[in-house]
Structures are given as C-alpha cells and as structure tokens.
Amino acid sequence: MAAPASDQLANRILRGLAVGVVLGVVTLLAGPKLPLPAGLQELLVHVGVKSSANLLEAMRGISTVLLDPFGRVFLRLLFFVIVPLVFASLATGVVQLGRPDKLGPLAGRTFFLFFLNMAIGVALGLIMMNTLQPGGHIDAETKARLMAEFGGAAQKHVATQAGQSGLSLTVIVEMFMPANLLAAVVGSSTARIGDVLPLILFAILVGVIGMSFPDAKRRRLLDALELVTELMTGIVHLALRLAPYAVPCLIYSVLVKSGLDIIWALIWFLLGCAAVMAIHLFGTMSLWLKLWTQWSPRAYFAAIKDVIVTAFSTSSSNATLPTALQNATEKLKLSPSTAGFVLPLGTTMNMSGTALYEGCVVLFVAQVFGIDLTLGQQVTLLLLSVLSAVAVAGIPGGSLPLIAGLLITFGIPPEGIGIILGTDRILDMCRTATNVGCDVTTAVVVDEMTKRAEARKAGK
Template sequence: MSASSAKLANRILGGLVVGLIAGLITIAVGRAFPEFLSGAQWVSKEIFDPAGQIFLRLLFFVIIPLVFASLAVGVVQLGRLDKLGPLAGKTFGLFLLNMVIGVALALVMMDVVKPGHALSVEKREELRSSYTSDISQHIETREKQQAVTLSTIVEMFMPKNLLGAVTGQTRGSIGEVLPLILFALLVGAVGVGLADAKRAQLISSLELVNELMTGIVHYALRLAPYAVPLMIYSVVVRTGIEILLALGLFVTGVLGVLALHLFGTMSLWLKFMTKRSPLAFFKIVKPVLITAFSTSSSAATMAASIAVCKEELKVSPSVSGFVIPLGATMNMSGTALYEGCVVLFVAQVFGPDLAIGQQMVLLLLSVLSAVAVAGIPGGSLPLIAGLCMTFGIPPEGIAIILGVDRLLDMARTTVNVGADLVTAVIVNDSMPPESEGLEPVHERAQT
C-alpha cells in the first residue's frame, strides 16, 4: 500500500468512526428531544443522502465500460493457451475450482448467519422506503426473474437488442450486465485468434479504456472520506443501532469464511493434492500473507510471492513465473467470495432474499466479475453494484458496507495471494520434468 493509499484508507476508516459516533449521539439526544431526531432524519434524507450519491453515481458511471474492457482484455491477454499444454489446463482448472468453492462457502455462510436479518422487519422497511425512490422498479425486476427456465436464461444473456439492454431504458437504470459479460467474452475469444499486430492493438485499446475507468474510480475514492461519514450517519439515525449489529455480523461472517477458505480449503488441497504439510506451508508463506494484508495489493506482493515460491517452496521458475502473475489477475477467490456476501447482505436488508436458483447464477457471475475487478483498492465496488442491478437489488445499498470495505479488502487480498501460492505448489508437484522451459506469463495484477 502506497503512502497516499494508506492515508486515504485511514481517512475512510476515520470517517466511518465519525459518522457512527455522530449518529449514536444524535440518537441519544433524540430520545430526550424527539424533534431533534426528526430534524436530523430530514437533513439526512434531503442533504446527506444526495451528497453521498455523488460518490455512488461516479462508481455507477464506470460499470458498463469497465466490465466490458476488463473481461475482454483478460481473455485476449491469455493468448494461445493450447501451446501451454497441461500447465495451463491444471492452472485454470484450479483457479476455477478455487473461486467456485470460495463463493459457495460465502453463500452458505450468508444463508445460515443472515446478518441482514439482524434488522427488524420494520427497520428494513424504513430503510427500503428511504434509500431509493424507485425501489418498486427493482422489486418488479426481481420478481420477473423468479422463474428460471431455459428460455429466460437465453433472454437474460442474449437479448435481441444488445445495446438497448446494456444502456438501460431510463436515466435511473444502469442497464443489464449479463449480456455485456457474454459479449465481452465473445470479443475476447475472437481477439485471441487475431494476428499478433491486431491483437496488440486490441489489447492496447481495451487497456486504455480500463485506465480511463480506473481513473474515474480514483476520483470517486477521493470523495469517500467525505461521503462515507454522511451515508453512515444517515443510515444510523434512520435505523438506530440495529444497523451496527447487522454490519458487525456481516464483517464477522465474511472474515470467518475468508479464514475458513484460506486455512481450511487450501489445507485440504495441500494435504490431498501434494505431499506437503499445510502447517509447514503456511509457516513458510506467513511473511507473504502479512505483506498481502498490509499492502492490500496482489501486485505489490507478487515479487515476494515468486521469490518464496522459488527459494522456499522449491517451485520451478517456469511454474512460478506462469502461475503467480496469472493468479494475481484471475485467481480471485477472496474477491469473488466477498462479492457474493455483499450482494446477499444487501438483498437481505432490502428484501426479499434471493432464491436458490438466483444464488447459483450469482455464484457464476461473482467468479466472472472478480476476474474483471480493477487492480485498485475499492475496485470491486462498481462490479458489486452491477451484480446488484442484475438481481433487481438497489445498488445504492452498497453504501452500507463502504466503511468496512477497506478492512475486508485487506483480508480478501490475503486469501487471493495465499490461493495463488497453493495453486503454484500443486501445479508444480503434479507436473512432469519436461514441463520446464516455459516462459513466464506477465499479466496485469489486481487487488
């Protein structure tokens, strides 16, 4: 984490504390003077919420171009996978399995703990009615998706009018993300087969779009230290301390399932897919995990990861040079896990909960969108907002978790890096000696 990034994170956390304390003081004073509380609630709705919306709308601005460019360039950059043989097959298979298991654990945890239900029905109704003016539109969209058939799946992913579906019908709608994801994957798949010069041009163009959208996200994050306390204060004075209990359960649940996936799932992988001791492995990689947690960046940790792989874990240079950089781009189990948790949490707060069929779709989309996350702190927020829109959930609801996003970002980055190291070891131990000599893959790294 750079000095400026650390300073921004501290300011956001500080803003969270200020907003919470101010909200609690307002509630305490409001018990003695109900008129004061009513006035604070009016100010929150009419002034603080619109001010916080400036931050959220900047994030919403980049959803469509960011999803398309990130997914398309990710596919194109993979190049001719058939030339990499079994190394690529095992690596991508483990990446996919890792992320699917992570999201599945997250969904199970959220369905069992249900942190959003820590709010009473009355408080959830108050929050729903005050948080967005067009919530009826979101609920109507959700109800239309209840019956999942082959026809509805085709319609969801392949509308007759791609541009119309993606751009949305009104000023208040973001547009559909599912067709955009499919289109981005198709563009990337075709781009892989282009001549080298044209493929380089395509990659350059898509990366330029990525950089532009990332710059807008940076602008939004500069507003976060001011927007977060306003939005948290607004939520607290309107819902009371119940929101703190719900948020606390959410954070505890997410941290718990992240730890379970890293030290539970990955330990089982090490035990049954290699002959290595999980305890010895995590003792060796402990410095790398600490670096990942403190920097909140896979990119900043990549050099240390490769060094530990080669020197301490005795992974071959070709495998470590391929798996670690590519894993920093694609193996986002912690991020995918977190995205699933946030979408379900917001759904639980605003109600009704997602059905099992919808959660299966969420699992798939969380895996895909995690790969497209921009490599900056807070880069997952636009993608999470897009997922919320996909299921008819008010994307404004992500404001509830903004104050704790940075802490959970550090934790999920640690899981991402740890899973990369485990994958490198498994691939290395399962590869024949003749796999040596493959050139390392250099990819963009993400948080």
C-alpha cells in the first residue's frame, strides 16, 4: 500500500536535509583548501558573487546570491499567512466554544486543565532551554556573522532592550493595545512584519463578541472564519511542497556561513526538545493520573499506546481523533459525553507539545542570534505560546507560521526559523504524540472529576 502523502513529503524533506548537511560539511572541510580557477571566479563575479580565494568563500557568496533567495520564497509563503491565519484561527477557536453560560462545569474543568497542561509544558521547555543553552554552542564570530546576515530587527531589539529596565504597565498596554491597530499589525515597511500581540488580542475580542451572537449569525461568522483558515492552510500546504528543495538550500547556506557549530547546536536542540516532551507526556501526565484518577501510569499508557503510535506516525491531531475517541470509550471506559466533548475540543485547543515546542524554538533562535530574553519576556512568551498553540492547525507543519509570528513579537529575525526547518518534521511527530496523549489524559481526569461531582451531588 502506498505511503500517505504527508509521509512521502516528510521522507523527501529528511532526504533533502541529509543532502544539505553532507554537502555543507564537505564544503566546510575541503573548501578552504581548494582554490578557484580564474575563469570560474570571473563567471561568479558576473552573477553577483564577490571575488573569492577558495571554494568555501565562493559557496558562501553563491548561497547569498542564489540559494538564500530560493529559500526565502518558502519562508515568505509562510510569512504571508501569519496575519490572516492567526486572526481567523484564534477567533474561530473562541467562537466555537459557544455560549459560555451554557457550557457548565464540564467546560470549566476542561478549559482549566487545557491551560494548566499547556502552561506546564511550555515552562518545562523554557527551563530545559535555559539549562542546556543549545543555541549557545556557537562562537561569537558566527553569531556576529548571523546578525550581519539577518539581524536588522534583532539589532533594533537589542538596542531597545538596553534602554529598558523591565516591563511596566504602560509598556504592556502599548504592546497589546496600540493606538492604531492596523498600522501596528501591518508594520512600518514591506521588509518587516507587524506586531502580532495586538492581533491576538483583537482576535480574542472578536471571538468573545461572536459567542454572544444568535445561533444563525454565529454560524455565518464561523463559516467565514473557517473559510479564511482553510485558505491560509492551503497556502501552508503549498509552501510545504517547496520544503524538500528549500530545506537543503537553507541548511547548506546556514552551514557554510556558520560552520559546524550549528550542527551541534541543532543536535542539542532536537535531543532537548524530544526529552522534555517525553518528560511532560509520561511524567506530568503520570502525576495527573496519580492525583486525580484511579489509573496506574503503567496500565494507562499501555492502554493508549495505539493512540500515541498513531499520533506519532501521522503527525496530525485531526487524523488521530477517531482512534482516540474509540480508545477512550472502549478501553478507558470514559463517558461518551465526556470523550465526545473533551477530545474534539482538545484536538483544536489542547496543544501542549506544540506550545512547548514554540517556546523552545523562540529561545533557541534568540540564543543563536545572541539575544537575551529577560524573565518577564519569557513569562510573556509562555502565555503567547499557549495562545498561539490554540490557533495552530492540526496538520504537519501547521505551527511554522505561528512560530514566525512569535519571533517577530520578540524582535528576533523570523528568517531564523530556517535554521530549525530540518528538525521540524522529526519534532512534529514527537509534539503531536504529546498533544494527543495529553488530550486523552485530560479526558480521563475530567471524566473522573465529573463522576465524583455527580456522586457527591447524589449523596446529598
């Protein structure tokens, strides 16, 4: 049987990553020793590459003139959808909650556990990143070169931070509620994406007001928002079709410009993220089971292993939902009403692995560029990672535009996302397994809480 299209795309991206890494390493090792013939130097100068003494210098020039623009096409397709996708996805998620006064205790428990789950996940990720400092495995010269390449926004950010001792209420209000919403979101030039924080707040406000509409009008609003989300998701799919060609170009360019340090940094980043996702799924969720249910962690994870394997292999929360629903009602013996409410909602909202990953990527790219995020900024990052994870489409690669938006928010060059593209697919599988595993665990906890509440009510 033929492999699913997403699996075929993933394999092509990974093969492209391998080709880019191998060629980059060979260029770094052999390039300084190989002089360029005079005729080739003249040809390269004609296409815009500066005169080079050896192959490595020439390939750095070729990367800047030829490879980076191609990779930038892929990145810009992702950047195109940031504003409409964040707005439509987040507003849709809020409107879909329905009338808050009609949801009752079941919804209250569910939303509280969703937020707690994602916040704990992001906090664990940020602790790991601050401890391992994977982006710190790059020397100062390489960081300076990367800043020169991508760092216009980063340099402005560093200069701004140098003059700020911390966040004040006035600064926070200006961040979330500028006097001119459209100007703040659109940005000051075509080379810069606008601020995402006001957009997030505006989307939440639209969603909250939309919840109060009569059912027919609310349905029309939902249809319009869902149509925009589908259109933007289609553009993301289009961008991902370029990924098998863009990823090797981007990773090769980063390697020849940054040296082998970037490979070690990526390895530490990948291992750290995978480890902390496993800790959250099997550690935090085991504590939840001990605190709020009668399940032993060993028996529980044995019961849901088919769900976790499906999520890991498909990298799609949406594709795993039927398996999760069947498992919840047949093996875990959850109430159909609880499973039917918590699991579909969790597929859209309870993205703990994604939120964790988003926070880790922002810190990693900041470390690579030598940008320090203060404790207050990291707390803000935690909250924004939780909010933006809710807006992520449950498809492979769905988080990339949102991560770019977070990078912009903290003054980090969004092009830095190209550094982690090669590892994104592998970690996408890990975070989807974490997302779905936490969804099912939340459903188990909510079901247990609901049954205990009903028993107490019946005993009165």
